[in-house]
Amino acid sequence: MSKANILVVDDYPDNLRTLSFILSERGYRVRKAIHGEMALETIQVELPDLILLDIRMPQMDGYQVCTKLKAEDRTRDIPIIFLSAMNEAADKVKAFAVGGADYIAKPFQEEEVLARIQYQLTIRRQQQAINEQNRRLQQEIQERYSAQAETQLLLTVIQSVSQASDFPEALQAVLCAVRQAIGWDYGEAWSASLERDVFLLSQTCYDRSDAQLQQFHQASLDLIFPLDGGLPGQIWKSHQPHWIEDISQTSESTFLRAEIAAECGLKTAFGVPIVSENEVLTILVFFKRSQMPQDAKLLQLISAIALQLGLLMRRKQAEDALRQLNQELQRLANLDGLTQIANRRYFNQVFQVEWQRLKREQQFLSVILADVDYFKLYNDYYGHQAGDECLKQIAHALEASVRRPADLVARYGGEEFIIVLPNTIGEGAVQVAEKIQKAIANLQILHQRSNVSDRVTLSLGIASIVPSADIEPGRLIATADRALYEAKANGRNTFRVRQFQSSILTPTPDPQP
Structure with missing residues (x-):
């Protein structure tokens, strides 16, 4: 990661210097461009691993640069993170529509920029590793199997695995593709349940109009193999494929369904393991009605397919880890680091969404702005560590005072908090304010330097409107x-209300400075 090549494109020199310094300090190799045309020329000389791209630039804006890059095969896969002071939803939608991988609003925070860069580079390198893995596997397949039909089957399986949304979907697709391609009559997959030390039937593929195969399927549904029993048990212990030329000649311990298989006309069976990190996760088993000697080439072919499925498991695990990382990044971007409630950025997003929604529905939206009384004196007397702990307790009390899922409590800045109350008229907001004051009083936080009480108190301002x-x-x-400010001018430790349509309280004159 530290050696990644990052191109920063911005027509504002201060932004270029700031980003270059931040990235260089973290070990990234940084190149700079002051406009879109220079960026395109720089990229042709050497492809970057990632591009930080400003939107608003003269002559050629960031959208146009991104569109050109995504139209070329050579540059299509380079992740582009847009940087812009334009923070409207329409700007973000357009950024993603032209091919942007992420969007960071200015002014940006160093930690967020670094985290999002790392996330995009991780995705890119994971994808490059997967592509290289598939390329090598396809090359190996071409070299190992000269028969066109066998090669085509393997390529089809690789494509099915790559397109599958999860492992069960890939397993079903592969099971059916292989059974039909090799011309065998019945295919099934057994998955290990290590908690119960057994194998359970997870997937099947056969001609459902065939009454005998349907009978065999029904007889298999309720079977549970111990990890060391039957054909799956032999494969699980050895981690190797196993072939049964004549099922009727096997013992019940070797093949637990020998009798029902004979009744349904099934003569030959073979199974291969799907292994991930030296652990057998699933076993593929195929049956044929005609008796066949062991086919080493066929076993090798199906084993190669099983290898690809094992690789899929590791790929899906990596994708899950990346999704969890992205979710954590989103969570951190929306939380205030000290109080662990919503930050101002997240408040702005929620407020805009609720404003537009309630404008359509013509319903009330209320906000409460809260400020800790004489907090500077508290910090000066008790110290900043105590001040931080005080803010944490207040944030927790505020969150406990609002209970509806749509309500939001956020840190607005310093010792200020803001509460968003959708579908709430002024009277309802007043009730919430009263609950907040009781909750703060119950905290009983000493404040010997306050001019209004010997305990920490809040002043609150309430406003209510039907958006238009x-x-x-x-x-x-x-x-x-x-x-x-009116609440503060009237002695603090109280609240005042202003409302656009009909005042609950007549607004008092603005306090003199």
Whole structure:
């Protein structure tokens, strides 16, 4: 990761210098371009591993640069992270529509930029490893199997595995493709349940109009093989394929379904293991009605397919790990690092979504802006560590005071918090404010330097509105802010309300500075 080659494209020199310094400090190899045409020329000289691309640039903007790169086979797979001060949903939609892999809003945070770069580079290198693995496997297949039909089968299986959304889907597709290609009558897959030390039937493939095969299938459904029993048990212990030329000549311990197989006309069987990290996860078993001696070439062919399925398991595990990493990045990007509640960025996103929704539905939206009274004096007297602990307790109390899933509590900045209350009129917001004040009082946090109480208190400003097209969303927050100042001017440890349509309380004059 530390040797990755990153191209930074931005027409603003300060941004180039800042990003170059941050990335170089982390060991990345950084190249710079001040406009789109220079970026395209630089990329042709040497392909970067990742591009940080500004959107708003003269002559050729970031969208146009991205579109050109995605149209070329040589540059199509380079991940592009857009950097832009434009933070509207439409800008992000367009960024992803032209092929962007991610979008970071300016002003950016160093930790977020580094985390998102690492995530995109991890995805790219995982994909490159998978592509190289498939290329080598296909090359090996071509060299090992000269017969066109066998080669085509293996290539088809590789494609099916690559396109499958999960392991069971891939297993079913491969089982049927192999059975039909080799011309055998019945195929099944047995999966190990290590918690119970048994094999369970997980997939089957056969002609369902065949009454005898249907009978064999029904007889197999309720079977549970011990890990050391029957044909699956032999394969599980040896990790090697096994061939039974004549099922009727085997003992019951070797093949537990010998009698029902004979009744259904099945003569020959063979099985191969699917192994991942030296553990047998699944065993493929095929049956044929005609008796056949062991076919080493066929066993080799099916073993190669089983190897590809084992590789799929590892690939799916890597993809799951990447998804978990991405979810953690999203969680960290939306949380305030100190209080572990929503941060201001996430509040802005939720507020915009709720504003648009309630504008369509013509329903009330209320916000409460809360400020810790005399918090600077608290910090000066008790110390910043105690101040941080105080903010954590307040954040927890605020979250406990709102219970509806759509309500949101966020840290607005410093000692300020904001609460979003969708579908809530002013009276409802007042009830929430009263609950908040009781919750803060119950904390009983000492504050000997407060001029209003010997315990920590909050002042709150409440604003309520039915959103409309002729009102900017920011006016609601500005109104709550004015209500907060009125609460402070009226002695603190209280709340005041302002409402656009019909005032619950008549707004008091703005406090004099």
